[in-house]
Amino acid sequence: MLLIILLLAGGMVFAQTPDGAAAFKQHCAICHTGTADSRAPAPESFRGRSPESLVTIMVSGAMRLQSSRVSGPERRAIAEYLTGKKIGYDVAGASAGRCSSNPKFNFSSGPVWNGWGPTTANARFQNATQAGLTPEQLPALKFKWAIGFPDATSAWSQPAVAGGRVFVGSHNGTVFSLDAKTGCTYWTFGAAGGVRTGMMVAPKDGGGFAVYFGSTSATVYAVDAETGAQLWSRKVDDHPLARTSSTPVVYQDRVYIGVASYEEVPGASPEYACCTFRGSLVALDSKTGAIAWKTYTSPEPKAYGKSSAGATLWGPSGAGIWSSPTVDAKRGSIYAATGNTYSPPQLSTSDAVIAFEMKTGAVKWINQVTPEDVFVSGCRPNSDNANCRDKPGPDFDFGNSPILVTNAKGKDMIVIGQKSGVGYAMDPDQGKTIWQYRAGRGSSLGGMEWGSAADGQNAYFPVSDISLPNPGGLHAVNLITGERSWFAPPRPPKCGENVRGCNGAQSAAVTVIPGAVFSGANDGVLRAFSTKDGSLLWEYDTNREFPTVNGVPAQGASMIGPGPAIVGGMLFFNSGYAGYGGRPGNAFIALGLD
Numbered sequence: 001m002l003l004i005i006l007l008l009a010g011g012m013v014f015a016q017t018p019d020g021a022a023a024f025k026q027h028c029a030i031c032h033t034g035t036a037d038s039r040a041p042a043p044e045s046f047r048g049r050s051p052e053s054l055v056t057i058m059v060s061g062a063m064r065l066q067s068s069r070v071s072g073p074e075r076r077a078i079a080e081y082l083t084g085k086k087i088g089y090d091v092a093g094a095s096a097g098r099c100s101s102n103p104k105f106n107f108s109s110g111p112v113w114n115g116w117g118p119t120t121a122n123a124r125f126q127n128a129t130q131a132g133l134t135p136e137q138l139p140a141l142k143f144k145w146a147i148g149f150p151d152a153t154s155a156w157s158q159p160a161v162a163g164g165r166v167f168v169g170s171h172n173g174t175v176f177s178l179d180a181k182t183g184c185t186y187w188t189f190g191a192a193g194g195v196r197t198g199m200m201v202a203p204k205d206g207g208g209f210a211v212y213f214g215s216t217s218a219t220v221y222a223v224d225a226e227t228g229a230q231l232w233s234r235k236v237d238d239h240p241l242a243r244t245s246s247t248p249v250v251y252q253d254r255v256y257i258g259v260a261s262y263e264e265v266p267g268a269s270p271e272y273a274c275c276t277f278r279g280s281l282v283a284l285d286s287k288t289g290a291i292a293w294k295t296y297t298s299p300e301p302k303a304y305g306k307s308s309a310g311a312t313l314w315g316p317s318g319a320g321i322w323s324s325p326t327v328d329a330k331r332g333s334i335y336a337a338t339g340n341t342y343s344p345p346q347l348s349t350s351d352a353v354i355a356f357e358m359k360t361g362a363v364k365w366i367n368q369v370t371p372e373d374v375f376v377s378g379c380r381p382n383s384d385n386a387n388c389r390d391k392p393g394p395d396f397d398f399g400n401s402p403i404l405v406t407n408a409k410g411k412d413m414i415v416i417g418q419k420s421g422v423g424y425a426m427d428p429d430q431g432k433t434i435w436q437y438r439a440g441r442g443s444s445l446g447g448m449e450w451g452s453a454a455d456g457q458n459a460y461f462p463v464s465d466i467s468l469p470n471p472g473g474l475h476a477v478n479l480i481t482g483e484r485s486w487f488a489p490p491r492p493p494k495c496g497e498n499v500r501g502c503n504g505a506q507s508a509a510v511t512v513i514p515g516a517v518f519s520g521a522n523d524g525v526l527r528a529f530s531t532k533d534g535s536l537l538w539e540y541d542t543n544r545e546f547p548t549v550n551g552v553p554a555q556g557a558s559m560i561g562p563g564p565a566i567v568g569g570m571l572f573f574n575s576g577y578a579g580y581g582g583r584p585g586n587a588f589i590a591l592g593l594d
Contacts, residue, residue, distance in 0.1 A: 055075055071173050093176075141538070200247065264342055409480055526559060
């Protein structure tokens with residue numbers, strides 16, 4: 001673990017510079033031995049490379065799994081040690097653009113977007129008072145500021161906005177506290193592993209507020225919202241490939257977060273003992289980080305055979321929770337959506353929405369919408385590897401969070417979109433399906449990928465279908481009937497012809513304000529559509545370099561993952577996403593009204 005030092009005078013948190021040789025020995029030398037029997041490149045082979053290229057390999061390339069539990073400073077130190085060259089800006093991305101002072105944090109001093117969006121119901125609907133923006137004002141939006149995420153090829157964390165500050169995580173594990181108006185940096189914090197989860201701000205023990213988030217090392221953190229000082233951290237799963245991408249939700253004195261994993265990726269290798277990861281929902285004490293309860297979505301795996309390389313095969317496994325859980329205080333329930341099964345036998349809890357008892361974690365009900373979805377990445381037809389099924393599942397897990405919404409007739413329902421391309425409405429009391437709606441064609445990279453939305457009248461389902469011809473599109477579906485209100489076809493891509501990863505897929509989560517629904521696309525454009533008829537109201541092209549407050553070069557590109565946070569007449573959003581059909585970038589952008 002890195003030593004974290006709080007400089008009270010400046011209110012900043014810095015990571016002590018790690019020793020590159022020691023970090024390489026700890027994390028890499030077991031494979032990169034330089035001996036004849038090693039298939040990994042020898043250390044000296046990297047001397048001609050740039051350190052930036054090695055960081056890219058570690059954050060989004062061939063070594064991303066092995067580096068998932070390595071901190072940003074350690075990755076930087078390893079790259080500089082191996083190449084003998086320095087990277088030109090600091091690892092926290094905060095050597096420039098510091099705020100001149102650090103005023104007391106006041107959560108209630110202004111409008112708020114908190115958590116996945118923007119309340120614990122996860123509807124991604126911001127009311128008019130909090131949004132401070134109307135459809136008529138959209139043409140007046142202007143670029144205000146941007147920061148560049150350091151050592152990053154993806155911008156992937158949902159920001160939280162409160163007390164005039166923006167809290168956002170990054171690919172290399174740096175968490176930023178920024179001034180909402182100017183983008184200057186109040187403090188940074190370095191987590192072990194990347195921070196893909198969104199941020200949630202909530203009261204902390206002894207007064208004041210904390211920011212809660214998780215990392216790709218399956219560690220949950222609480223840091224002081226005013227200073228960035230670490231209050232606690234808690235490892236929530238010991239599996240070597242466990243991770244958190246689930247934005248935590250804080251309710252009363254508990255922090256709820258889902259646990260997923262990277263194990264689906266190596267599972268196709270006959271040399272890998274596939275698979276042993278068990279998805280779970282974890283409740284933590286918000287004061288101490290102690291685990292109050294942990295409910296697994298998969299039973300303890302058992303050995304059932306051998307792979308073609310002689311590795312022991314284990315199952316069942318999988319059913320990770322990728323998205324933010326949703327609070328239903330009236331019913332005392334927490335809802336979470338699960339991923340696919342990795343290894344047989346098939347689970348009844350995969351590709352499902354599950355209701356958990358809030359106090360104990362007991363399962364109230366399960367609605368599995370896609371059975372027999374046993375899948376690992378990279379399997380080829382007619383493979384002799386026993387990890388690969390003769391009829392692999394479609395990989396239709398849930399990336400969406402459940403949305404708790406009340407329709408125009410006063411009926412509560414859970415609305416959610418699935419990678420199958422189907423949107424569902426479910427009864428929160430018993431979990432039964434009320435209606436379902438086909439929006440996309442569905443694929444392993446998502447019919448509906450990261451996030452749908454609802455405003456009380458309609459559910460809004462953005463279509464990814466990123467690996468299929470002519471992807472994209474946005475559907476509005478009446479909450480009462482489950483029938484289409486309107487459809488906005490995908491727009492012509494603006495990222496250029498014959499550009500890899502340039503298409504109209506709408507993989508990113510959508511955000512709604514009264515009268516407008518915002519959808520970022522893989523072509524790097526954020527668009528707003530009328531909630532009345534789906535007509536295009538406004539668009540903003542991010543396919544360019546941005547001037548940045550923090551001095552780190554920032555490039556806009558594909559928009560995949562979280563959607564914009566709309567607060568007080570401003571839009572805060574990410575641009576750039578490497579892998580999974582996207583184009584790399586590292587920009588965090590703020591637009592606003594004059």
